[in-house]
Amino acid sequence: MYGLEQTWRWYGTNDPVPLSHIRMAGATGIVTALHHVPNGKVWQPEEIEKRKGLIKVSGMNWSVVESIPVHEDIKKRSGNFREYIENYKQSLRNLGDSGIDTVCYNFMPVLDWTRTDLDYLLPDGSRALRFDKIRFAVFEIFLLKRTNAEQGYATAEIEAARILFAGMGEDEKQILINNIIAGLPGAEEGYSLQEFNKVLGAYQEVGDAGLRENLYDFLREIVPVAEESGVSLAIHPDDPPFPILGLPRVVSTEADARQLLQSVNSVANGLCFCTGSYGVREDNDLPGMVKRLGDRINFIHLRATTRDVHGNFFEADHLDGDVDMFEVLKALITEQSARIQNGRKDHRMPMRPDHGHQMLDDLSKTTNPGYSAIGRLRGLAELRGLERGIRRSLSF
Structure with missing residues (x-):
C-alpha cells in the first residue's frame, strides 16, 4: 500500500529534537536546510553530502530541502541579484547531483512567517x-x-x-x-527596529505587480535548471496570507497560485501546499485547490488554524480548526493514486506535520516555537491514522 511520504522538519545538530527521536515518531524522511550557509551563497557538494550522510546514518533520508533562502536582492531585483540567481542555480545542480529532488522556498518579503x-x-x-x-x-x-x-x-x-x-x-x-x-x-x-524600518522602506517602490514579476523572472531563470537537475520546486504560500507592514503579498490565494504556475508551465514549478497558510483565508477552498492544482503540488504541509472575523488566528490541533483535513487528505490520496497510474516518478508526495503545540514534557523544555517534538508527534500520528482510514475506505 502506498502512502504520502511522512517527513519531519529538522533544524540540524542544534535542533532540540534529535534525529533519533524523529525516527521514533515514525517519519522516514527529513526536511532540513544548510542554515549555516549565508543567504545567497552556493551550497557546496561537500556540505550537502555531509548533511545527507548524517541523516542516512540515523536510518532516514533527506527528503526535502526547506529552504534554499531567496536573497532579498532577488526579490527586489536590485544589487547583486544576478549573482545570487546564478548561485541559486548552482545550489540546485549540486542538490540534484546528490539525489535530493525537492526544494521548498518562499518569496515573502523580509519576513518568512509572522506571529505575535x-x-x-x-x-x-x-x-x-x-x-x-x-x-x-x-x-x-x-x-x-x-x-x-x-x-x-x-x-x-x-x-x-x-x-x-x-x-x-x-x-x-x-x-x-x-x-x-x-x-x-x-x-x-x-x-x-531601525533596521526593520529600513528594509521595509526598500519595498515601497516594488509593489505587488513588481514583486510578482520579479518572482516570475526568477522562476524563468531557475526552473529550467531544476528540470535538468531532476529537482522539483515547491513555493510556500504567504504566512499570514494577507498584507502586513505595507508589504506586497503574491502567493496567498488560489488565483495567485494558478498565475504562478502558468508563468512557467513545468511540473518542476510547483507548490508547497500548506493547509495552515492557505486555510487562514476563508475564500480558499482547500480540497478544491488540491483537485484543481494537485498535479503541481510537490510538497505538503499539513496543519490547521482557527480564525475569527477580526483577522486573528491560532494553530489548532491538526484535525480540528477551519481546515477540513479529511477532504484535503482524500483529495491528496486521489492525486497520488493518479500519479502512480500515470507512471509519474514524483508519486511519493512528501508531507510533514507542521506547527505542533507545546505540550506535556515539552512545556518544561526549550523548544523551537511551533516545532516541539510531542505536539508534532501527536499531529503525525493523527494524520497517519486519518490517511490509513481514508485509504481503507477507498481501497487505495
Whole structure:
C-alpha cells in the first residue's frame, strides 16, 4: 500500500529534537536546510553530502530541502541579484547531483512567517502560535512607528491598540518585538527596529505587480535548471496570507497560485501546499485547490488554524480548526493514486506535520516555537491514522 511520504522538519545538530527521536515518531524522511550557509551563497557538494550522510546514518533520508533562502536582492531585483540567481542555480545542480529532488522556498518579503504570540495558552493547557491583529497593530503603529501604518486599520482597531499599548510593560513590549522581528525557526534574518524600518522602506517602490514579476523572472531563470537537475520546486504560500507592514503579498490565494504556475508551465514549478497558510483565508477552498492544482503540488504541509472575523488566528490541533483535513487528505490520496497510474516518478508526495503545540514534557523544555517534538508527534500520528482510514475506505 502506498502512502504520502511522512517527513519531519529538522533544524540540524542544534535542533532540540534529535534525529533519533524523529525516527521514533515514525517519519522516514527529513526536511532540513544548510542554515549555516549565508543567504545567497552556493551550497557546496561537500556540505550537502555531509548533511545527507548524517541523516542516512540515523536510518532516514533527506527528503526535502526547506529552504534554499531567496536573497532579498532577488526579490527586489536590485544589487547583486544576478549573482545570487546564478548561485541559486548552482545550489540546485549540486542538490540534484546528490539525489535530493525537492526544494521548498518562499518569496515573502523580509519576513518568512509572522506571529505575535509564540506560547498562546489553549484551554487544555498546551501552548500554540497565534496571530493577533490588535497586538500586531501595537507593534507596527506604536513600537515600530512605521510611516502610514494606521492606514491598514479601522479607527476602533487603532484605539484598541492604543489602550493595549498603554497597559503593556517594557518586558511585554520587548517580547512582542522579538516575536515578530528577531527571527523565528526557518527565518534567515533577524532585525532591530531601525533596521526593520529600513528594509521595509526598500519595498515601497516594488509593489505587488513588481514583486510578482520579479518572482516570475526568477522562476524563468531557475526552473529550467531544476528540470535538468531532476529537482522539483515547491513555493510556500504567504504566512499570514494577507498584507502586513505595507508589504506586497503574491502567493496567498488560489488565483495567485494558478498565475504562478502558468508563468512557467513545468511540473518542476510547483507548490508547497500548506493547509495552515492557505486555510487562514476563508475564500480558499482547500480540497478544491488540491483537485484543481494537485498535479503541481510537490510538497505538503499539513496543519490547521482557527480564525475569527477580526483577522486573528491560532494553530489548532491538526484535525480540528477551519481546515477540513479529511477532504484535503482524500483529495491528496486521489492525486497520488493518479500519479502512480500515470507512471509519474514524483508519486511519493512528501508531507510533514507542521506547527505542533507545546505540550506535556515539552512545556518544561526549550523548544523551537511551533516545532516541539510531542505536539508534532501527536499531529503525525493523527494524520497517519486519518490517511490509513481514508485509504481503507477507498481501497487505495
